[in-house]
Amino acid sequence: xxxxxxxxxPWDAGMTEVLSAVMAQVGxxxxxxxxxxxxxxxxxxxxxxxxxxxxxxxxxxRLHRFxxxxxxxxxxxxxxxxxxxxxxxxxxxxxxxxxLYPLRRxxxxxxxxxxxxxxxxxxxxxxxxxxxxxxxxxxxxxxLFLERxxxxxxxxxxxxxxxxxxxxxxxxxxxxxxxxxxxKPASHDEALAHAKVQAxxxxxxxxxxxxxxxxxxxxxISGYSSALTAERLAVAEGTVKNHRxxxxxxxxxxxxxxxxxxxxxxxxxxxxxxxxDPLLAYHSKPAQxxxx
Numbered sequence: 001x002x003x004x005x006x007x008x009x010p011w012d013a014g015m016t017e018v019l020s021a022v023m024a025q026v027g028x029x030x031x032x033x034x035x036x037x038x039x040x041x042x043x044x045x046x047x048x049x050x051x052x053x054x055x056x057x058x059x060x061x062r063l064h065r066f067x068x069x070x071x072x073x074x075x076x077x078x079x080x081x082x083x084x085x086x087x088x089x090x091x092x093x094x095x096x097x098x099x100l101y102p103l104r105r106x107x108x109x110x111x112x113x114x115x116x117x118x119x120x121x122x123x124x125x126x127x128x129x130x131x132x133x134x135x136x137x138x139x140x141x142x143x144l145f146l147e148r149x150x151x152x153x154x155x156x157x158x159x160x161x162x163x164x165x166x167x168x169x170x171x172x173x174x175x176x177x178x179x180x181x182x183x184k185p186a187s188h189d190e191a192l193a194h195a196k197v198q199a200x201x202x203x204x205x206x207x208x209x210x211x212x213x214x215x216x217x218x219x220x221i222s223g224y225s226s227a228l229t230a231e232r233l234a235v236a237e238g239t240v241k242n243h244r245x246x247x248x249x250x251x252x253x254x255x256x257x258x259x260x261x262x263x264x265x266x267x268x269x270x271x272x273x274x275x276x277d278p279l280l281a282y283h284s285k286p287a288q289x290x291x292x
Contacts, residue, residue, distance in 0.1 A: 015041050022173055027180030032063040035144070035173065042166055043159040045146040047126070053092045053141045057186035058194040059083050062142075070149060072123035081267050084197050085116040085222050088131045092141050098171060100163055102130045102155060107223070114223025115260030128154040132167065134174045142174060195272035203270065204263055207277035208250045216243040221260055251279075 018038045025031040032050045039048075047066035051059050058079050083089050087107045111117055127150035135141045146163075148155065186194075205217055212233075219229040226244065230237040253259045262279075269281035 026173060026177045031177045035170070036063070036065065039144075039146065039163075039166070039170075042162045043146070043155070044148075046149045046152060047147040049145050051143050051145065053089060053143060054186065054194075055139045056194065057190040058197065059089065066147075067125070067149075070125040072125075077120060081197050081200075081264055082116055082120045084201050085114075087111070087222075088133070088143060088145070090222070092133060092143070096133065098133055098135055100130060100132055100160065100167055102160065103128065104154070108219075108225070109223075109228045110225040111223040113256075115221065115256050116223060118257070119260060125149045127152060130155055130160065130163065132163070132170060134171055134178075136178060142178065144170070192272070196267055196270040199270035199272040199274075200263065200267045200278050203275060203277050204266055205247070205251060205277065205279060206275070207280055209247060213243050213247055213250075216240055217247055217259075220244060220247070220256065221263055 015038075018034070018041055022031070022034040022038050025034040036048050036050075039045075047064075049064040049066075050062040051064075052062060053059050061079070078086070087103065088101060091101060091106055108114070112122075124147075126147045129145055129147040131146075132144040133141055134143070146155075201218070205214055209217065215233060216229060219232065224232070226237050226240045230240045233240070248254065248259070251259065251262065253262060262282075266278035266282045269278040269285070270276075271278070271281070
């Protein structure tokens, strides 16, 4: 028998059972799975996961549940570089506090027109998602994400209210769990891969573009419209459009797709700590000989 609780959540023996299971798994390997099972009693979602963000290495997925038959993007595609353009990762980088962050509230206005969306996000069969950011004292963070597929209804206000009601409990449970486990130190390869992504983002195009054009470039590849970019930079929209044209001309690209592809291709050539445009090394690489 379901009983309407003062929290506006159906609380029954099943709810008590799954929450008890989460508490029993604090500090154990089954914690993330148990936590998601409890959240699944609070609202419906189609896929979910737990990912760790760090200051010195690329993100690490602890849990990812999804329908493989509906996902086109390779499982490890996100951590190879696109994560740096993920709105929730940028939110973490900006120092945002613990909280719930629905994608539609934090994504740039041209997100669905961005190449990050087209090349990666649109291939995940995710139509809507909401993230819960939990920061650690060392500057790293754990992010829970709940997703609904493209054909499903978006998360409603009632869904978000349910999450808001249980969010304080989630943070307490995660704080206790994180106190029992410590992430392994970053390996040399992990640290270098992350440093290359960060260096590429910082130095890409620096040998060709002005400082202001590089600011516009960041907003371009992140999915911001000319209007919102102008608002962020406190300049006229026409000025931003002129900068965009100059960026395309100077980098010899004809579209946003070419620009995004060029950025990804330059990541392996980035030189952390040297403030060198990876484009220089990319353009000077030996030409491949044709087969045969």
